[in-house]
Amino acid sequence: MRALSSIFRDIFENYQKDYQGSFDSSKTSYVLFKELDQELKNMITKDDENLETHWSVGKGNWTQVPWFAIRDKRTKSSAQKGIGIVGLFKKDMSGLYFCIAQGTTQPLKDYGKKGGEEFLLEQASKVREIVKYLEKKNFKLDNEIDLKATGGVALTYKPSICVHKYMSQGYDFDSQFVDDLFDLVKAYKDVVSKNIEFSHENYLKKNHWVIGCGSNGNQWENFKSNSLVAIGWDELGDLSKFKSKQDIFDQLKDKYRADENDPDPRNDALCCYDFVNTIKVNDIVFVKKGTSKLIAYGKITGDYRFDDSLNEYKNTRSVEWINIVEKEIKPITGKTLTNFNKYPETVETFLKLMRKNDDKNNDMDELKDTFFSEELFNNIVDTLKVKKNVILQGPPGTGKTFISKKIAKTITGNTENIFSIQFHQSYSYEEFVIGYKPNSGGNFEIQSGALIRACEKAKEKPEENFVMFIDEVNRANISKVFGELLSLIENDKRGKDNAIEILYTNNKEKFYIPENLYFICAMNTADRSLKMVDYALRRRFSFFELGPEFDKPEFKIFLKNKNVNSKTIDRIVDNISKVNQQISDDNFELGDGYCIGHSYFCPKGNSTDSFGDKWYEQIIEYEIKPLINEYYFDKPDQAQQLIDTLYD
Numbered sequence: 001m002r003a004l005s006s007i008f009r010d011i012f013e014n015y016q017k018d019y020q021g022s023f024d025s026s027k028t029s030y031v032l033f034k035e036l037d038q039e040l041k042n043m044i045t046k047d048d049e050n051l052e053t054h055w056s057v058g059k060g061n062w063t064q065v066p067w068f069a070i071r072d073k074r075t076k077s078s079a080q081k082g083i084g085i086v087g088l089f090k091k092d093m094s095g096l097y098f099c100i101a102q103g104t105t106q107p108l109k110d111y112g113k114k115g116g117e118e119f120l121l122e123q124a125s126k127v128r129e130i131v132k133y134l135e136k137k138n139f140k141l142d143n144e145i146d147l148k149a150t151g152g153v154a155l156t157y158k159p160s161i162c163v164h165k166y167m168s169q170g171y172d173f174d175s176q177f178v179d180d181l182f183d184l185v186k187a188y189k190d191v192v193s194k195n196i197e198f199s200h201e202n203y204l205k206k207n208h209w210v211i212g213c214g215s216n217g218n219q220w221e222n223f224k225s226n227s228l229v230a231i232g233w234d235e236l237g238d239l240s241k242f243k244s245k246q247d248i249f250d251q252l253k254d255k256y257r258a259d260e261n262d263p264d265p266r267n268d269a270l271c272c273y274d275f276v277n278t279i280k281v282n283d284i285v286f287v288k289k290g291t292s293k294l295i296a297y298g299k300i301t302g303d304y305r306f307d308d309s310l311n312e313y314k315n316t317r318s319v320e321w322i323n324i325v326e327k328e329i330k331p332i333t334g335k336t337l338t339n340f341n342k343y344p345e346t347v348e349t350f351l352k353l354m355r356k357n358d359d360k361n362n363d364m365d366e367l368k369d370t371f372f373s374e375e376l377f378n379n380i381v382d383t384l385k386v387k388k389n390v391i392l393q394g395p396p397g398t399g400k401t402f403i404s405k406k407i408a409k410t411i412t413g414n415t416e417n418i419f420s421i422q423f424h425q426s427y428s429y430e431e432f433v434i435g436y437k438p439n440s441g442g443n444f445e446i447q448s449g450a451l452i453r454a455c456e457k458a459k460e461k462p463e464e465n466f467v468m469f470i471d472e473v474n475r476a477n478i479s480k481v482f483g484e485l486l487s488l489i490e491n492d493k494r495g496k497d498n499a500i501e502i503l504y505t506n507n508k509e510k511f512y513i514p515e516n517l518y519f520i521c522a523m524n525t526a527d528r529s530l531k532m533v534d535y536a537l538r539r540r541f542s543f544f545e546l547g548p549e550f551d552k553p554e555f556k557i558f559l560k561n562k563n564v565n566s567k568t569i570d571r572i573v574d575n576i577s578k579v580n581q582q583i584s585d586d587n588f589e590l591g592d593g594y595c596i597g598h599s600y601f602c603p604k605g606n607s608t609d610s611f612g613d614k615w616y617e618q619i620i621e622y623e624i625k626p627l628i629n630e631y632y633f634d635k636p637d638q639a640q641q642l643i644d645t646l647y648d
C-alpha cells in the first residue's frame with residue numbers, strides 16, 4: 001500500500017505533462033488515478049458495501065478537470081445526475097476541491113442552462129441544511145470554487161457544489177485527508193438517509209399549477225406588482241375554515257341556490273380547496289390569460305392568506321416571479337386553477353417555453369448583469385411604446401447606456417434598426433437634421449443628418465420598429481439641435497398629417513417623423529458643465545432615474561460568478577456604500593445625482609481570471625479617485641477623506 005501523499009504528489013506532477021499529449025491509458029496519469037481509486041475503495045467500501053468508487057481523466061481526450069468520486073449505489077447517482085462525494089482537480093494542478101456535489105449533465109440537458117442551475121442550486125441548499133455541522137470541520141457551505149477551467153463540462157460544475165474544502169499541493173494527504181474523507185462520508189450518508197430526491201426525474205414531483213388572473217386578465221397587474229396569486233369567492237370568507245371540499249361545495253350551493261338548471265359548483269369547490277390545502281410552498285405556478293396564453297411563471301413562497309383589506313380577490317398566496325413573458329400555447333382548460341402534474345409532457349413544454357425569451361422580449365439573463373429590476377425595465381418599455389420618447393438619467397456608472405441599448409433591442413427585435421449618436425456641446429442642427437457639409441471634392445453641399453437618415457429608414461419599413469439612441473443628450477443645446485422638429489417628436493405629432501417644411505430644402509416636400517421611430521436618451525446627472533435640461537425637452541420625454549445597485553444581493557452573486565473573491569466583494573460594497581452615503585448627504589455641493597455607480601466594478605465578458613484587491617485598487621486609483629477629485633476640486637481635504645475611505 002502506497003502513501004496517499006505520494007499518489008497525490010505524482011498526480012500533481014504528471015497530469016499537466018500528460019494533458020499536453022495524446023490520450024493513452026498507459027500514460028502515468030491514467031495509471032495513477034487507477035491506483036488512487038483502488039486505495040479509496042480499500043478505505044471506504046470495506047465498512048459499507050453500498051459505497052462504490054469512480055474516476056475519470058477523460059475519454060479519447062484528457063479532461064481539463066480530472067476527478068474521483070464516491071457514491072451510494074442505491075441512489076443510482078452518476079456523473080450525469082444525482083449526488084455523491086467528488087474530488088475535482090484544478091486545471092493547473094495546484095490543488096483540488098473535495099466536495100459533496102451533484103451530476104450536472106442531465107439536469108442542464110432536460111431543463112436548459114437556467115432551469116438546470118435552478119434545480120442544482122435548490123438541491124444544494126437542502127444538502128447544506130443537513131450537513132451544516134461540516135462548517136466546524138472547515139468545510140465551506142457554498143459553491144465558491146475556481147477550477148481554472150476554460151471550457152467544456154467543467155464550467156457547469158459550480159452550481160452543483162453543495163459543500164467543499166480546498167486542498168493545495170502542500171495539504172496533509174496522509175492524515176488530514178483521511179479525516180476529511182470520513183467526515184465527508186458520514187455527511188454524505190446523512191444526506192442519503194434523508195431521502196432527498198436528487199434525481200432530476202423527481203424534480204417534477206413538486207406540483208405545477210396553472211391559474212387564471214381574473215376576467216380577461218384584469219387581475220394581472222395586482223398579481224405582478226404585489227408578488228401574489230389570488231382567487232375570488234370572497235363571499236365565502238376565509239377558506240381555511242372549511243374542513244373539506246364537500247363543506248365548500250355545500251356552502252357554494254347554498255350561496256348560489258343551485259338547482260338543476262344552475263352550473264355545478266364542484267370545480268369551484270375543488271379550486272378553493274386546492275388553493276388553501278394542496279398548493280405548497282415551492283410549487284410552481286403558471287399564470288394564464290384566457291385559454292391560449294401564459295404570461296408569467298413563478299414559485300409559491302407563502303401559505304394561504306385571506307386578506308380582508310383587499311377590495312376583491314382576497315384569497316391570496318405570495319409568489320416569487322421567475323419570468324414574466326407572454327407566450328402563445330395550445331388551448332387549455334378554462335378552469336381557474338388546475339394541477340398540471342398529471343400532464344408531465346405539458347409541464348415540460350410550459351417550463352421550456354417560459355424560460356425562453358424571444359429576441360423581442362427582455363433578455364433577462366443579460367439584464368441581471370445590470371441588477372435592474374424586471375418591473376422597472378418593463379415599465380420603461382411600456383412607457384416608450386406609448387410616449388415614444390424616454391430619458392434615462394443618473395450618476396456615472398449606473399448602466400444607463402447599456403440598459404438603453406437593451407430596451408432598444410426589445411423594441412426593435414434586432415440591432416440593425418438601432419441608430420446611436422452622442423451629443424456634445426458643439427453638436428448642431430446641421431449634424432442632427434440637415435445642413436451644408438463639405439464633400440470629397442472640398443465643396444459644400446446639402447447633406448442629411450442623423451435624424452433624417454433614421455426617419456428615412458423607418459419610413460422604408462413601416463412594419464418594423466426603429467430606435468434612435470442619443471447618449472449624453474443634455475450636453476447639447478436641445479432647442480438649437482432639434483430646431484423646428486422638436487414639436488414633431490411628440491407622440492401625437494407623428495405621421496404625414498403633421499409634416500412641416502424644414503430649413504435647407506428647396507423642394508416643397510414636407511418632413512415628418514414616422515410613428516415607428518422611438519427615442520431613447522441617456523444623461524449624466526453628475527455633469528457640472530451642463531445647464532438645466534430644456535423645459536421643452538422635459539415636456540416631450542418621460543424620465544426614469546437609475547441609481548447605484550450595490551445593496552442588491554444580485555450584485556454580489558454577479559461578482560462571485562465573475563470570479564471576484566469574497567473579501568474584495570465585501571470591500572467594494574462596504575467602502576463604496578460609505579462614500580456614496582457621504583456624497584448623498586452633501587446636498588449643498590452634490591447629492592444623489594453624483595453617487596458612484598456599480599458599473600465601474602463589473603468585469604466584462606467571461607474570463608477565468610480572478611479579481612481581487614489589486615483589481616479593485618486599480619479602479620479606485622484610475623477611475624474613482626479622479627472623479628472624486630473633480631467633485632471636490634475646491635475641497636482637496638474632503639476629497640482625500642473620501643479616497644482614504646475607499647482604500648480601507
